[in-house]
Amino acid sequence: xxxxxxxxxxxxxxxxxxxxxxxxxxxxxxxxxxxxxxxxxxxxxxxxxxxxxxxxxxxxxxxxxxxxxxxxxxxxxxxxxxxxxxxxxxxxxxxxxxxxxxxxxxxxxxxxxxxxxxxxxxxxxxxxxxxxxxxxxxxxxxxxxxxxxxxxx
Numbered sequence: 001x002x003x004x005x006x007x008x009x010x011x012x013x014x015x016x017x018x019x020x021x022x023x024x025x026x027x028x029x030x031x032x033x034x035x036x037x038x039x040x041x042x043x044x045x046x047x048x049x050x051x052x053x054x055x056x057x058x059x060x061x062x063x064x065x066x067x068x069x070x071x072x073x074x075x076x077x078x079x080x081x082x083x084x085x086x087x088x089x090x091x092x093x094x095x096x097x098x099x100x101x102x103x104x105x106x107x108x109x110x111x112x113x114x115x116x117x118x119x120x121x122x123x124x125x126x127x128x129x130x131x132x133x134x135x136x137x138x139x140x141x142x143x144x145x146x147x148x149x150x151x152x153x
Contacts, residue, residue: 003017022142040115048069048070048071049080050088056104059102059103059104062076062080087106087109090103090104091103
C-alpha cells in the first residue's frame, strides 16, 4: 500500500513524501523487530549491544559500544546493567586505570544470539522482499540521505 493511502494525505512534494515514508517505514520495521525481540526478553538496543560485543571478539570499553550503536541512546549504561542482570554480558575493570570499564559478552549471551540468528533465518522478519540489487540501491540512497544531513549535525 502506498504511503499516501496508508496515512491518507497528499504531499506537497516528493521530498516530503520520501521523508514521511522513511520515518513511517522505520517505525513499522522497528515495531516488527521489537515484537520479535520481546520473546527473548530483549529490546532492540540490548540486542544491538550483544551483537556489537559478539562482533568485537573481545571486551570493549563502554564508550566504544555507545559509538557503534545503531540507535544512539543516553541510557546505554542502564541497558548494559539489564544485560548484566540477565547474565548476557559482564563488566571487566581495566587493570591500568580502574576508572575504565570494559564489557564483554558471556557464553550465555553468545548462545542466545545463536538461537536468535537461527530463528531470524527461519523467519521472514529479515526479508524486505527486495532483490540484492534493490537492497544495495536502497542502502546507497539511505547513505546519501544521511550524508546530506551530516553537515548540519
